[in-house]
Amino acid sequence: MKKTILIVGLGLIGGSVAVSLRKSPNLHVIGYDINEKNTDVALELNIIQEGTLDPKNTSERADIILFATPVNATLNWLDLIKDWPLKKDVIITDTGSTKTLIMEKACELRKLGITFIGGHPMAGSHKSGISAAKPYLFENAYYLLTPLESEEEATIQRLKEILSYTKAKLLTVSAASHDQMTAVVSHFPHIVAASLVNQLKEESTQNQTTKMLAAGGFRDLTRIASSNPKLWRDITMQNRIQILAQLTSWQKEMAKVKEVLETGNTDEIEMFFSDAKEYRDQLPSTKGALFSTYDLSIDVPDYPGSIAEITAYFAEEQISITNIRIIETREDVYGILVVSFQNEEDREKAASCIKRRTQYDVYIR
Numbered sequence: 001m002k003k004t005i006l007i008v009g010l011g012l013i014g015g016s017v018a019v020s021l022r023k024s025p026n027l028h029v030i031g032y033d034i035n036e037k038n039t040d041v042a043l044e045l046n047i048i049q050e051g052t053l054d055p056k057n058t059s060e061r062a063d064i065i066l067f068a069t070p071v072n073a074t075l076n077w078l079d080l081i082k083d084w085p086l087k088k089d090v091i092i093t094d095t096g097s098t099k100t101l102i103m104e105k106a107c108e109l110r111k112l113g114i115t116f117i118g119g120h121p122m123a124g125s126h127k128s129g130i131s132a133a134k135p136y137l138f139e140n141a142y143y144l145l146t147p148l149e150s151e152e153e154a155t156i157q158r159l160k161e162i163l164s165y166t167k168a169k170l171l172t173v174s175a176a177s178h179d180q181m182t183a184v185v186s187h188f189p190h191i192v193a194a195s196l197v198n199q200l201k202e203e204s205t206q207n208q209t210t211k212m213l214a215a216g217g218f219r220d221l222t223r224i225a226s227s228n229p230k231l232w233r234d235i236t237m238q239n240r241i242q243i244l245a246q247l248t249s250w251q252k253e254m255a256k257v258k259e260v261l262e263t264g265n266t267d268e269i270e271m272f273f274s275d276a277k278e279y280r281d282q283l284p285s286t287k288g289a290l291f292s293t294y295d296l297s298i299d300v301p302d303y304p305g306s307i308a309e310i311t312a313y314f315a316e317e318q319i320s321i322t323n324i325r326i327i328e329t330r331e332d333v334y335g336i337l338v339v340s341f342q343n344e345e346d347r348e349k350a351a352s353c354i355k356r357r358t359q360y361d362v363y364i365r
């Protein structure tokens with residue numbers, strides 16, 4: 001039987017969930033956004049089947065309601081739905097990057113007989129809005145679920161069946177553990193990235209040339225500093241206890257680095273880098289918050305036209321690319337062309353295409 005899903009918040013994440021669920025013939029996807037234009041765009045792009053201006057009244061038809069709104073807005077919605085004409089067995093869920101406060105609301109809802117299971121797809125982008133939505137965004141990424149401890153297994157299973165269309169790897173964790181882990185791999189790194197960029201800005205008031213030198217490494221490390229500030233304001237404030245704990249660990253680590261630099265201990269500083277390299281090199285390459293693209297690196301001679309040559313091969317073999325950039329180019333040496341793809345299959349096709357048609361070395365960094 002066809003299930004109806006109401007998605008509130010049609011931005012990058014709501015739009016991407018909607019378009020991945022649209023693949024199922026058994027789902028009817030209705031969308032609502034506070035900004036009516038986003039609903040219109042979602043309809044035009046065929047991301048949703050139906051738009052609504054009245055989520056409260058529409059909720060009586062919904063089997064699943066998913067909030068993909070900024071996390072503070074989600075807290076407000078979870079108060080409002082207490083008066084909605086909900087179906088008896090509706091499952092409410094969300095996609096928010098924080099979980100502790102949201103699951104406190106779930107406890108209140110449970111007392112009213114309303115089921116809420118927290119959710120958080122661990123893939124995304126620094127981009128926002130419906131126009132950045134992609135059907136493959138969550139493919140192979142972890143999608144964390146935070147049901148209440150007392151939640152019935154069959155209910156969790158019902159939600160998992162719907163979310164399986166995202167092709168994400170669904171994993172159940174507690175809200176507390178969620179907020180601790182995401183502080184480490186996502187929230188605190190966003191603070192570090194923003195602070196590095198702010199440091200460059202400050203430095204550039206003295207010397208304008210510095211920012212011209214901000215090359216591959218700096219750009220890779222700080223991409224997420226281009227994320228939506230209001231979204232990150234809400235995430236940071238909701239998870240500030242865990243983020244503060246990470247900040248304290250970081251300060252301890254920096255104090256050690258400072259001491260090593262002050263004493264000029266060469267071996268210690270090498271160990272600092274080699275410990276990090278060893279751990280970084282064996283991180284699982286699965287898609288996660290900070291590893292959300294399928295990149296292929298191609299060594300190309302640094303001459304104008306090499307990008308055109310490679311993109312022409314991809315076009316001929318109908319391999320879609322999502323991003324392309326050159327890094328570490330210097331005169332007289334090879335540059336590295338980094339091409340991003342939507343999924344592993346496209347990346348494999350691209351690697352085989354380049355190996356067949358050129359002499360260039362290709363590799364996955």
Ligand SMILES: NC(=O)C1=CN([C@@H]2O[C@H](COP(=O)(O)OP(=O)(O)OC[C@H]3O[C@@H](n4cnc5c(N)ncnc54)[C@H](O)[C@@H]3O)[C@@H](O)[C@H]2O)C=CC1
Pocket residue numbers: 008009010011012013014032033034035038068069070071073095096097098120121122123124125126127128129130228231235
């Ligand atoms: N950006 C990312 O990479 C990821 C974000 N998330 C979480 O998913 C949620 C959505 O994030 P994005 O899609 O990136 O943001 P977005 O800014 O792309 O989209 C949010 C959408 O919600 C709408 N909206 C704002 N307030 C609303 C309200 N009160 N009622 C209805 N609609 C409202 C906005 O108009 C916008 O269309 C957030 O909770 C975020 O923490 C989760 C995983 C990744």
Ligand SMILES: O=C(O)C(=O)Cc1ccc(O)cc1
Pocket residue numbers: 096097121122123124125126186224288289290291292
């Ligand atoms: O752009 C990136 O790499 C991200 O970090 C995206 C992201 C943002 C918020 C999340 O809760 C999860 C993933």
